[in-house]
Amino acid sequence: MTTDLRVLRNAEWDVWSDALSAAFGERPSPEELALRRELTEVERSLGVWDGRRCVGTAGAISFGLTVPGGAEVPAAGVTMVSVQPTHRRRGVLRSMMRRQLADVRERGEPLAVLTASEPAIYGRFGYGASAQDMRLTVDTVRLPAPELPGVDGVRLRLVDPVTALADCERVYAELVPARPGMLTRPPGWEKVTVLDVPGKQPGAGELQCVLAEVDGEVRGYTRYALKPQWDDAGPCGTVLVRHVEALEPVVYAALWRHLFGIDLSSSVSVATRPVDDALLHLVPDQRRCGIGLRESLFVRPVELGAALAARTYRTPVDVVLEVADPFCPWNEGRWRLSGDEKGASCARTADAADLALSVRELGSAYLGGFTLSSLAAAGRVRELRPGALAAASVAFGSDVAPWLPYGF
Numbered sequence: 001m002t003t004d005l006r007v008l009r010n011a012e013w014d015v016w017s018d019a020l021s022a023a024f025g026e027r028p029s030p031e032e033l034a035l036r037r038e039l040t041e042v043e044r045s046l047g048v049w050d051g052r053r054c055v056g057t058a059g060a061i062s063f064g065l066t067v068p069g070g071a072e073v074p075a076a077g078v079t080m081v082s083v084q085p086t087h088r089r090r091g092v093l094r095s096m097m098r099r100q101l102a103d104v105r106e107r108g109e110p111l112a113v114l115t116a117s118e119p120a121i122y123g124r125f126g127y128g129a130s131a132q133d134m135r136l137t138v139d140t141v142r143l144p145a146p147e148l149p150g151v152d153g154v155r156l157r158l159v160d161p162v163t164a165l166a167d168c169e170r171v172y173a174e175l176v177p178a179r180p181g182m183l184t185r186p187p188g189w190e191k192v193t194v195l196d197v198p199g200k201q202p203g204a205g206e207l208q209c210v211l212a213e214v215d216g217e218v219r220g221y222t223r224y225a226l227k228p229q230w231d232d233a234g235p236c237g238t239v240l241v242r243h244v245e246a247l248e249p250v251v252y253a254a255l256w257r258h259l260f261g262i263d264l265s266s267s268v269s270v271a272t273r274p275v276d277d278a279l280l281h282l283v284p285d286q287r288r289c290g291i292g293l294r295e296s297l298f299v300r301p302v303e304l305g306a307a308l309a310a311r312t313y314r315t316p317v318d319v320v321l322e323v324a325d326p327f328c329p330w331n332e333g334r335w336r337l338s339g340d341e342k343g344a345s346c347a348r349t350a351d352a353a354d355l356a357l358s359v360r361e362l363g364s365a366y367l368g369g370f371t372l373s374s375l376a377a378a379g380r381v382r383e384l385r386p387g388a389l390a391a392a393s394v395a396f397g398s399d400v401a402p403w404l405p406y407g408f
């Protein structure tokens, strides 16, 4: 099989996009397609061609990723990856991943990030699961709505989601530096948050948006749709929450109180919240919150030294890492990482190693969502100097759990 892997050209976008849709078995709406076109960074997108047929696609988005300590680090958001069924398991994906990581490095982005259709795919390319989604299906019949002193002072306003976008984005922008894993997005990406595709959530009504105001200022918002349902006893619909964000506890409680109280519903379901979400402490019984966990954001250190130096460390750390990275061999070897809560440096060293691990484990530990100790318990990190593992594991931690609020 002779194929040609090259950077996408504008004129090829339609064929490339059709190949992507076909590989996922999707038929996007005209609105979705228009947004995909707008958000494709063509010069960062790759296509693999077999004659005039596009058989492989991969895109990258120029994000900024919040890391522990609050810095925003340039990160390539890997997306739109597909290979046609006729060309699978012949190394097309591998060739795109190799080319893409070389491009990311050339651009000087220390990190690549993605969310995976199937998590088993990307470890071999050095991506480690780094953050988790908490899914909740809350029994709002049995659980009382959240209450906090001052909740009655929060004014809620039902608004058109698109008209309210700028207000919501101001809130979102304030939240981004406060939590590792959150992304600063290129302009246009905010439209994805309000794209309401009829039929995408079968049975659900129109997307609603509620703004929460304190003293006339927007301090939070929620977006949701009601999925009505009826049984012999009456209404038992579900409120499907897409987003619920707030800048202070009382606003968060007010938004959840609203969601708990929506007529004709008996549960509220939200696909993703951080694992340390405050709702768990605003209700008296977590068991009735129907909690589920799954991995969400994968992180791949592309320039290892720059990536490790870009975040801060919870406790002082001075550790020599013996790093394996067969897919990006420029990262292989020994690195001394020294840092604390103010900053860090990471440079090559000839000193004896304290810990041995691969770049994938460093991706998993990078945002503080998974500990080096838990990875060691799975045999994926080896301690070479007694005491080094516990010290590094604590230092890599984060007070706030990493979280990615949406897919890309």
Ligand SMILES: CC(=O)SCCNC(=O)CCNC(=O)[C@H](O)C(C)(C)COP(=O)(O)OP(=O)(O)OC[C@H]1O[C@@H](n2cnc3c(N)ncnc32)[C@H](O)[C@@H]1OP(=O)(O)O
Residues within 6 Å of the ligand: 023, 024, 078, 079, 080, 081, 082, 083, 084, 087, 088, 089, 090, 091, 092, 093, 094, 095, 114, 115, 116, 117, 118, 120, 121, 124
């Ligand atoms: C970031 C994102 O966009 S995620 C979206 C990924 N895309 C999809 O899921 C769409 C449907 N699937 C596809 O298009 C293709 O099957 C792909 C892209 C997943 C794989 O493409 P291929 O060209 O077949 O992969 P390729 O032949 O390069 O395989 C590379 C390695 O990954 C492995 N692999 C490929 N697909 C999978 C999978 N679904 N699960 C586990 N391993 C996989 C291969 O076995 C191979 O393993 P090796 O390292 O042991 O040799």
